[in-house]
Amino acid sequence: xxxILAPGLTRTLRSLSPLAGQLLEKALGxxxxxxxxxxxxxxxPKEVKASIANVEPNLAVEMSExxxxxxxxxxxxxxxxxxxxxxxxxxxxSRGVCVCINTAFEGNLLDSYFVDLVIQKPLRIHHxxxxxxxxLEEIAAKYLQTNIQHFLFSLCxxxxxxxxxxxxxxxxxxxxxxxxxxxxxxxxxxxxxxxxYKLDPGGQSFPFCARLLYKDLTATLPTDVTVTYQGVxxxxxxxxxxxxxxxxxxxxxxxxxxxxSFARKGEKLDMSLVS
Amino acid sequence: xxxxxxxxxxxxxxxxxLRRACEDPPAPWEETSRVQKSFQAIHQxxxxxxxxxxxxxxxxxxxxxxLSFLSTLTGINIRNYSKQTEDLTGTEMTEKSIxxxxxxxxxxxxxxxxxxxxxxxxxxxQNKERLSSAVTDLNIIMEPTECSELSEFVSRAxxxxxxxxxxxSLHFFVEWFEYRxxxxxxxxxxxxxxxxxxxxxxxxxxVIRSASxxxxxxxxxxxxxxxxDGKVFPKLDLLxxxxxxxxxxxxxxxxxxxxxxxxxxxxxxVSQGKNQKLEISLMYFxxxx
Numbered sequence: 016x017x018x019i020l021a022p023g024l025t026r027t028l029r030s031l032s033p034l035a036g037q038l039l040e041k042a043l044g045x046x047x048x049x050x051x052x053x054x055x056x057x058x059x060p061k062e063v064k065a066s067i068a069n070v071e072p073n074l075a076v077e078m079s080e081x082x083x084x085x086x087x088x089x090x091x092x093x094x095x096x097x098x099x100x101x102x103x104x105x106x107x108x109s110r111g112v113c114v115c116i117n118t119a120f121e122g123n124l125l126d127s128y129f130v131d132l133v134i135q136k137p138l139r140i141h142h143x144x145x146x147x148x149x150x151l152e153e154i155a156a157k158y159l160q161t162n163i164q165h166f167l168f169s170l171c172x173x174x175x176x177x178x179x180x181x182x183x184x185x186x187x188x189x190x191x192x193x194x195x196x197x198x199x200x201x202x203x204x205x206x207x208x209x210x211x212y213k214l215d216p217g218g219q220s221f222p223f224c225a226r227l228l229y230k231d232l233t234a235t236l237p238t239d240v241t242v243t244y245q246g247v248x249x250x251x252x253x254x255x256x257x258x259x260x261x262x263x264x265x266x267x268x269x270x271x272x273x274x275x276s277f278a279r280k281g282e283k284l285d286m287s288l289v290s
Numbered sequence: 291x292x293x294x295x296x297x298x299x300x301x302x303x304x305x306x307x308l309r310r311a312c313e314d315p316p317a318p319w320e321e322t323s324r325v326q327k328s329f330q331a332i333h334q335x336x337x338x339x340x341x342x343x344x345x346x347x348x349x350x351x352x353x354x355x356x357l358s359f360l361s362t363l364t365g366i367n368i369r370n371y372s373k374q375t376e377d378l379t380g381t382e383m384t385e386k387s388i389x390x391x392x393x394x395x396x397x398x399x400x401x402x403x404x405x406x407x408x409x410x411x412x413x414x415x416q417n418k419e420r421l422s423s424a425v426t427d428l429n430i431i432m433e434p435t436e437c438s439e440l441s442e443f444v445s446r447a448x449x450x451x452x453x454x455x456x457x458x459s460l461h462f463f464v465e466w467f468e469y470r471x472x473x474x475x476x477x478x479x480x481x482x483x484x485x486x487x488x489x490x491x492x493x494x495x496x497v498i499r500s501a502s503x504x505x506x507x508x509x510x511x512x513x514x515x516x517x518x519d520g521k522v523f524p525k526l527d528l529l530x531x532x533x534x535x536x537x538x539x540x541x542x543x544x545x546x547x548x549x550x551x552x553x554x555x556x557x558x559x560v561s562q563g564k565n566q567k568l569e570i571s572l573m574y575f576x577x578x579x
Binding site: 100121168 | 298346347408
């Protein structure tokens, strides 16, 4: 079809006006179709097409076209469901696409968030469920127009980290309330936590005071930890050793796991008293 | 007539460019605009047929577009997925309004030349206050198994039951792997006599020798590492072997450069100058994450 439009021929075509018009229209239609097909091909890796065509060979002969289509449809629907396990999934909309970001922490599946994108120039966010304290505008300003993938991956990082920090704080409050001597103070972003705790709840010792700051919003472990001990014998070596070791622990392990190890130590102490 | 002819020429040019783009896979940082373009293309293609979405064929077409988009976006191509559910709620639990469900998932697919098969279990516990959902078991089988750089990472993902990290890191690892392969291939084609790939095209290292200076050898080792948190980054090393007599000037300087914390990588190659002297040129490219 492309050959038909060499310069010399177009002159000839012009002279055959009405017929030329029809041929041109047909050529245009074909070219537009080719372009569309190439776009789709560029967008879909070859393997996607292969998997969609993946129907049981034995059954294919016996099934009617309708049934083949239905089976393909079921297969595609199932695979689409599976994408949430990659952390990113989505649905095409009439405006563009609605992307769903799933979050998790240490195997625990947590909240999902969505971002509804409109395909226009410029690309824009129609609406979303991202909490206000996540720097969505900042991330969008950096990447949305040039690199959707980077935008979404970056947003994933922030949301997963936030979910993870929130999970740790929630677990501390719900599972280890017995070791806390006061309410857990936390900000919405869950990157600044403050609490007081005791290793032996009924005991005579003073509580420890901990302050955890997570400067890196894409991390689930704190960057700055301060543990203080307010007791009268604060300077004694054993308290100082404990205080220092707690500081290290909070930096290295998730919050609720540190408390789980405190609780286990407590159990060991109880056992020794009994025996 | 003229306007249509102009459109035809424009379309022909566009089609030629698209055909080239289809054949030539881009470098990792160029992949970005590809996602952008494919996103727009799918939307355009899709919105044209948006209204008539009732019949099976157009439904299938619509869903296939969605699949295309997700595949391009995540870099992961899932081919098969199945799920089984088992209700583990005992009568005692029902009385306390607790519900326990075990899901068994199986999915398989590929990320370029790496194929994976995952089997994992998710335990869902619903009580009055909340619903908790946790991955309780994760098994990953990957091929090709020779990708030793990957096996440690896979064990870590299994241990941590971290599905998301597995997929994200796999995507970046494969992008780097393909990019390394293409870069080495480019050098091999450009300097076939000087450049040798010790383990074939997927080799992690490249050896440069020169016929005019026997005994002299440069080895660039380009490893792709995945750290504890799943971040993928390149690590370059330069090894030199020089004959006892004579030194290659500037070699120690290059060794220094390669150890820099990189968002940049340096490549050097050896070419034969007109006067039979070895010329060492430095090529520098930077990678933006």
